[in-house]
Amino acid sequence: MGKWISFIKSYQSYLRIERGLSLNTIGNYTLDIEKLCSFLDDNGIDVSPVKIGPEHIQQFIYDISKTINPRSQARLISGLKSFFNYLIFEDYRKDSPMELIEPPRTGRKLPDTLSLSEIDQLISAIALKDKKGADSIEGYRNESMLETLYGCGLRVSELVDLKISDLFFDEGFIRVTGKGNKQRFLPIGSHTRKLIDSYKDHIRTAFPIQKGHEDTLFLNRRGRKLTRAMVFTIIRNLAEKISLNKSISPHTFRHSFATHLLENGADLRSIQLMLGHESITTTEIYVHLDRKHLTQVINAFHPRK
Template identity: 60%
Template sequence: MDWTPYIKDFTQYLLIEKGLTENTIINYQKDCEKLAAFYQKDILTPLNISSTDIQNFLYQYSKTHKARSQARLISGLSAFFSYLIVENYRETNPMDIIEAPKTGLKLPDTLSEDEINTIIDAIDLSHPQGERNKAILETLYGCGLRVSELISLKISDLYFEEGFIKITGKGNKQRLVPINLYTENIINDYLNTQRNLTPPNKGNEDILFLNRRGNQLTRVMIFTIIKQLAEKTNLNKKISPHTFRHSFATHLLNGGADLTVIQALLGHESITTTEIYLHIDKTKLIEVVNLYHPRAKN
């Protein structure tokens, strides 16, 4: 039986009902397609496949993939079969008795302020896209944006007089993020120079960051810009656009910001997601205990 109609309907459900991002939907779709391909010569369908069948598939998958990839796959399949139950295609979820492998705590990479300054200072401002690239990195670090939020940022989202920018995050949820005057000036420099000299193509008139052809930048392009700068500065770290977001949160926390405030700035639904930053610099935890606990004061 063809799995395709079920997988297609599932992706539509994730988009319309759940409001997930395109990348998340694509990953979930690939998870389902891997399971379907594994049993393509069998009579198993999304409606009759059992936990044992899925365990057999996961066992083979585990031979060539690490624990984190396995856990991600299990998450996608669990969502798929939960959807089938919602739509009354199945009564039970075969993933309920399957446990994801323990992946351990993965601490995000961060950059020091000096490292960030070194990377940004390495941008060639005489290059046609130099001012743009500087504005991109300053916005990532100054506002803690996801790369998807950065590339979709619009000029009409900039409320500089009020000191905020409007961000459309995961699930099309919007939030207001404060923008400091320094980052605001960098963006204005870009707007008044390179952005004004780049005729936008139809549909991109309001997009803030454009490529040299007047189109919206891609995620890959942002990754490429950062990778090239890391190589140029001989930075001995593997960094990405998300590294600047992690650095934003870590530097705020180390500066004394409340975790719930950082949660709101990052657009995290759960405080648990934000709590990972507590593990990055344990000296911060020690300082808090020594400062506020009655026994420490004694």
């Protein structure tokens, strides 16, 4: 891997500075390249990223396809194409060894959603009292946090990065920093606003706020920013508590936010802006465009129904 390290580091700088990608996304791109490097090392193939040919890439893809599903395989191929396109852009290579590599067909996978009743059950399952009957600061935090996740349709990274200075409640908006450090302003409902205000003014002060996290909205018990993994754990524990027979994650709340808006008459363009999608095609795949809802739209709005 020695011949690859300097190229990987310069590629990481490009992703961070030129494309403004998050550390999490850069880590995923890097992992794709490291998997290729591990394959080359395991098979005694001593070749640099400037000299590697399509035969080595094809051998790697064939080998790894035995251990990962088609969707993961497609994402891996996309990541490697990005890396070699960068090398061409910087004049390290004249062509890409990925040119003849086609990703597997994965089909369109619609995400799971939660009904409003299921969301209410999950949030109602949050324990607002501890075993001694005192107010649970983590319980009240989780309640306002999940209401924000669903009420604003946030990505989990956007939720944990939310700051007090991002709250513009007098104007009825919050400021969200999404992918590529792009900011957008989202309307926030009165119910979610009240919960955040109550948490911020009466609960958050009970956390031992650490230096550097004075502006972080949702804190862990040590007074630091919550991790994405912790939000996953909180949601999965709640799902288990109410015996919800679905595999859910923070993103499920985002899917549900978009789907419920669509089902209640919101236009796709507005949903796209709130989700922070660059392309409306992403939004079309993202929400559940089920037959029942489309039939209702035709019956309600078409002049020759």
